[in-house]
Amino acid sequence: MKLTFLLFLVLLLALATLAYPRLQHRLTRYQQARHAETAVAILAPKLHDGDLIFQTSTSAQSRAIQLATHSPYSHCGILFKRNGEWRVFEAVQPVSETSLAAWTARGQRGRFVVKRLRDAETVLTPAALQRLQTAGEQYRGKSYDLYFGWSDDRIYCSELLWKMYQQATGRQIGQLETLREFDLSHPAVQAKLKERYGNQIPLTEKVISPVRMLESKELVEVR
Template identity: 55%
Template sequence: MANLKRMGLMCILPLLALSAGCQQRTPVALKAPMVKPGDVIFQESMSDLSTAIKFATHSKYSHCGIIFSVNGELYVYEALQPVRYTPLSAWVARGRNGHYVIKRLKNADSVLTTATLDKMMEAGKKYNGKNYDFYFGWSDERIYCSELVWKIYKEATGLELGKLQQLKDFDLNSPAVKKQMQQIYGDKIPLSEQIISPVSMFNSPLLTTVAEQ
């Protein structure tokens, strides 16, 4: 257990450094009606862990969150460290070159009613403040970005955004991936662990792109 804690600390340092550096960026303006509560937003983040995710999934989109309206302002509910609400403009500014893609349920007008959105926010409450899951486990003890969005949608709507895979289904051969795997798991890699990746959600046939920059 002590080794796991040390490995978790090794993995969290690049992400904390990334967050500290990105606070100096100027937030961009991004307002409704382009964006609606319940939308899923994707970006390319810049930590070492995110680089490994990109190599493993063959996609530049390594981080995602779900957009909610809180007191009339737009926020991204995300699993970073810890799980939290981040102002939408600040979230966008934190990604590489401010690039983002926003996706929406194709039948959002009928599914994402006010009652359903309230249910989604309620479903997300139990994760608020939880630690980021660098081990990419499927339990609710810790949680990672795409897992957070997937579980909220599943609980509140019954919909599965993206296909669940096992760790062994990803490309684990690049040096960047091997380095992160060694830091996180050591020699005991849980190849059968169930995982939902950002790119699997990005490619979900249930979603359509509504905004991109």
């Protein structure tokens, strides 16, 4: 009887050990979601249409982007209020939109930064905002560009935002670079480049990174 009880305890402990990582992961995700909800609730009254939002993505390529750009910010989107709800328009697979709460919870630790055109009050008139949305709609449904090319056939997150603002307002948010200007020395970056391009890395391709937009003097932080 004692042996049976001991075996039962051992089995129970084994199951608990196996289940703990899953429970811990779920708890972490829940905490992140709660953190994101609180942050969104505080910031929401201060948001404007056309604000840009940045986060640390948890996607497979995020670490390589962070290493290559020396910044934790690896993903971005643009905010519009639709039917009373803040939505993030973004280049994922495919280009689409999601609720602000869901978007922020999806990022690492639920953290994010919101930036706004420094002279938004005079530049982002109702007509300009309409042009901004129209510029974005032409990309809706397009595939995410894993190769970070500059054509409009496929598109990545910061490219979408850069082109929308340039087309709608004539403003260039962030300086364009070439791929060779990034730090490509880390093995994780080299492995990702090898995976994407093989031996034909397009080092002269124009690129706009999330951090170049985030650091642009055209933007100010929304607090």
